[in-house]
Amino acid sequence: MNTNIVIVGGGPVGRAFALAASRLANVDVTVVERSVTLAPAPAAAFDHRVYALSPASLVFLAEIGASPDAARLSKVRAMQVWGDDANSHLDLAQGQPIATIVEHAALMFALEQAASNIERIRVLRGAVPKAMGTNGNQHELEMDDGSTLRADLLVGADGSRSQIREWAGIPAVVKDYESDGIVANLHCEFAHGDVARQWFTTDAVLAYLPLPEKQISVVWSVLRAKSEALKALGDADFCRAVESAGHNVLGKLTLASPVARFPLARVIADHWCAPGLALMGDAAHAVHPLAGQGVNLGFADARTLCETLRNRSRFSAAGDMLVLRKYERARREATLALSELTDKLRALYMSNAKAASWVRNDGLSLLNRMPHAKAALVHYAFS
Numbered sequence: 001m002n003t004n005i006v007i008v009g010g011g012p013v014g015r016a017f018a019l020a021a022s023r024l025a026n027v028d029v030t031v032v033e034r035s036v037t038l039a040p041a042p043a044a045a046f047d048h049r050v051y052a053l054s055p056a057s058l059v060f061l062a063e064i065g066a067s068p069d070a071a072r073l074s075k076v077r078a079m080q081v082w083g084d085d086a087n088s089h090l091d092l093a094q095g096q097p098i099a100t101i102v103e104h105a106a107l108m109f110a111l112e113q114a115a116s117n118i119e120r121i122r123v124l125r126g127a128v129p130k131a132m133g134t135n136g137n138q139h140e141l142e143m144d145d146g147s148t149l150r151a152d153l154l155v156g157a158d159g160s161r162s163q164i165r166e167w168a169g170i171p172a173v174v175k176d177y178e179s180d181g182i183v184a185n186l187h188c189e190f191a192h193g194d195v196a197r198q199w200f201t202t203d204a205v206l207a208y209l210p211l212p213e214k215q216i217s218v219v220w221s222v223l224r225a226k227s228e229a230l231k232a233l234g235d236a237d238f239c240r241a242v243e244s245a246g247h248n249v250l251g252k253l254t255l256a257s258p259v260a261r262f263p264l265a266r267v268i269a270d271h272w273c274a275p276g277l278a279l280m281g282d283a284a285h286a287v288h289p290l291a292g293q294g295v296n297l298g299f300a301d302a303r304t305l306c307e308t309l310r311n312r313s314r315f316s317a318a319g320d321m322l323v324l325r326k327y328e329r330a331r332r333e334a335t336l337a338l339s340e341l342t343d344k345l346r347a348l349y350m351s352n353a354k355a356a357s358w359v360r361n362d363g364l365s366l367l368n369r370m371p372h373a374k375a376a377l378v379h380y381a382f383s
């Protein structure tokens with residue numbers, strides 16, 4: 001009999017895992033997604049929600065047959081980082097692109113298209129589980145339409161407020177950053193040169209990510225009070241605020257998309273598995289967007305869980321703790337380290353202490369004069 005893998009959450013990570021898992025022998029995969037709508041082909045205008053994909057994530061997407069349309073991708077060939085003293089900065093570049101920017105819409109379209117031809121993947125849209133029952137390694141989801149789904153392996157990929165995590169009784173440490181991530185696309189007067197730019201100040205982290213056609217995606221992580229003040233601005237004043245926070249490096253900016261806000265929190269689940277159940281993506285860990293690593297970490301989870309399932313002994317079932325713990329061990333420590341680093345970096349930049357100010361300004365300039373350290377940083381952050 002085939003192994004039933006049920007994935008709750010059809011976001012980028014759940015959909016990628018579904019594609020990867022469908023390549024395992026003797027499995028049937030069901031994706032349960034609350035949202036009703038199919039991802040449409042990307043519209044002419046760029047989606048305001050974008051991801052900076054690492055080279056490893058791009059390889060993974062190619063492996064599962066879900067490479068996004070190349071016309072919608074933009075390569076980041078260099079990165080510039082500034083401290084709050086406008087003279088201190090760090091230039092990061094290497095021979096090949098550091099990261100690739102992809103819109104959420106283009107990514108979801110590629111993932112859905114790839115799954116549409118695979119019979120072993122069943123996608124239930126507009127579907128939400130009402131309750132979860134557990135019997136040994138097996139789980140049963142009672143669905144809101146009265147049906148029941150039986151899972152030999154239940155995967156919670158249902159985002160940072162994961163219902164599956166809660167039903168499984170897995171505690172999570174949640175740190176509310178009391179900040180919003182403000183995202184929007186803007187046309188820029190001067191060419192961005194495929195450079196990602198980031199400014200760290202004591203109340204915000206601002207990122208300009210290059211998009212095709214002289215546009216940038218702005219991700220501005222700001223404390224809630226500043227977020228409210230920015231929300232009150234009209235479009236033109238908002239653009240002036242973005243220009244000024246980015247020291248006018250790209251000249252005049254004009255809005256090319258709506259402005260959206262996402263509350264920011266750090267989440268890390270105490271465990272990533274239980275008998276017959278695994279967590280992945282934001283359901284297991286959500287990190288501050290300043291490192292732009294959220295979806296990359298989730299794709300690494302999806303790839304690792306698949307490899308662990310593929311390499312298990314033929315005497316083990318997919319839901320065995322011995323198997324799932326291997327997945328957790330392979331992913332949790334590294335994710336925790338990145339989550340800590342991001343959190344500490346954010347704290348360093350928000351601190352008014354003199355030592356912190358030295359590190360974020362003089363320290364940045366010092367690092368800028370150390371090519372080997374810079375190369376190591378690029379490798380750590382983007383591989």
Ligand SMILES: Cc1cc2nc3c(=O)[nH]c(=O)nc-3n(C[C@H](O)[C@H](O)[C@H](O)COP(=O)(O)OP(=O)(O)OC[C@H]3O[C@@H](n4cnc5c(N)ncnc54)[C@H](O)[C@@H]3O)c2cc1C
Nearest residue numbers: 009011012013034052158159181262281282292293294295
């Ligand atoms: C402002 C901001 C900027 C970011 N920038 C970047 C970046 O540049 N690069 C990057 O890698 N990451 C970035 N991230 C992080 C990234 O968005 C997340 O890490 C990523 O979306 C996680 O994907 P996921 O599939 O795990 O979860 P989600 O994207 O949250 O998807 C979860 C899915 O589960 C569904 N769902 C939830 N509950 C249920 C339920 N009970 N039943 C059925 N379905 C359910 C939801 O509808 C959704 O489709 C950013 C985040 C923010 C807030």
